[in-house]
Amino acid sequence: MAEAATPVLDGYNFAYLDEQTKRMIRRALLKAIAVPGYQVPFASREMPLPFGWGTGGIQVTASIIGRDDTLKVIDQGADDTTNAVSIRRFFARTAGVATTTRTPEATVIQTRHRIPETPLAAGQIIVYQVPIPEPLRWLEARETETRRMHGLADYGVMHVKLYEDIAQHGRIATGYDYPVQVAGRYIMAPSPIPKFDNPKMDRSPALQLFGAGREKRIYAIPPHTPVKSLDFEDHPFAVERWTRRCGLCGAGDSYLDEVVLDDAGGRMFVCSDTDYCAGRRADGHTGEDAGE
């Protein structure tokens, strides 16, 4: 369901950024795609929203979007939260592009914290907003040293983190921003998506771009690139599972949010991906809480 065209603002270049800036970002993107998982520094610009709200993702989207593109923006899986609505409207007004909430109709998807449940297809581009691009940051504070570790593939310390998880919690307790190794080389932070979404990155036919505005880094996973989540032989990588199904559409295979309904312990589980949930309901699926 494409939204009605919003009048394009006068006085702004197409998609807000000037052409020289887009050129600089595209160069960084090309390098990032050529070296999968490698963090390419770029000259991040001031954007009309604070760092941490998606400035990296917006700059990447602005640099790759064309007049024929259809944009979808999601925040925590939802199309209708403040962040998603404002970024979508930002591009509708500065670029005049069509927007959608339907995953299969979108050519560019900007996301924060989720990958859509509907599998991405060849030709689609997904742009991630990234707060901390450096997966080694919590273990090694020095940027000079982390760069060297990436350069030399000196990654032993990454497993120290997972070891520590198991020692303290009995299992790998890292639930989001779960580190991955891209194409057998670079260790990469997948941005704060739940580890539930990690397998979707592996050999995805879509192009995946990551933009970190505050940290001034861009990285990428080209289509069909192997992406492996780190693990131990005796503690293999596994995604979260729920004993419940989505209360609205009855889906048993999607990432569920727990919603507190009242102060008497009432709660329901719903799909975090609103488009996926709406699509299933349109197809006639219902969950046990759907009538309320």
Added chain:
Amino acid sequence: MTEAAACGIDGVDTGLADPPLLVADGVTRWYGHRLGCRDVSFRLWPGEVLGIVGESGSGKTTLLDCLSGRLTPSDGTVTYRTAGGETVDIFSRPEAERRLLQRTEWGIVRQNPRDGLRMGVSAGANIGERLMAAGGRHYGRIRALAGEWLERVEIDHDRLDDRPTTFSGGMQQRLQIARNLVTHPRLVFMDEPTGSLDVSVQARLLDLLRGLVARFGLAAVIVTHDLAVARLLAHRLMVMQQGAVVESGLTDQVLDDPQHPYTQLLVSSVLQA
């Protein structure tokens, strides 16, 4: 080349047919106009412990950093014979290879355990790090080995999941030693391993080190300003003053019959207990 090395008397049965493990040739390090160490040459054979003594500021740590590949010398070469029998010039090799050596075949025990440990993760993770860096991917086995080494350095097994911040200074130092020895290095560099520890802890640590060195046939280069430590651990001794080696030889020979005026001063200034 030192006299002892030239004669081949090492104080231990290393076999003269063996080629040396580590050869330093004219190692010199300048910090701008200031001298770190000058023209140091020696050979170290497998299983041998070399002590480097000298006063504070005499270039001991600079030399150790150069030998262990952490500091590039201004002049001179350091060559090492790998487990595969290959002789490599440490500083002409790419850094990736040097780091691989550092985390597989070498151990580096720092003077301050906080520099050599990861204080934010548990003791087990500290010991396991080298195993994981070397490709260990089996949690159970890594943990079992970490526990074994913790006991080997006389720390209770139930401290395995405690952070080093909760350990005493002596325990931290022992943990650092366990962390370095877990991958069975062939050569260990130690910078004042017993500095800042009280005397009884020092004695236990020395005992432990002596046992480990003998048991695993380690070669070691130990920097210390403490002649008693040198006497106990080192087979051979190099005395440094103002960046240069002024005397070297078998430990007992150097300490009992010092030839150089500075060594004589050093030996005579030790309080006799």
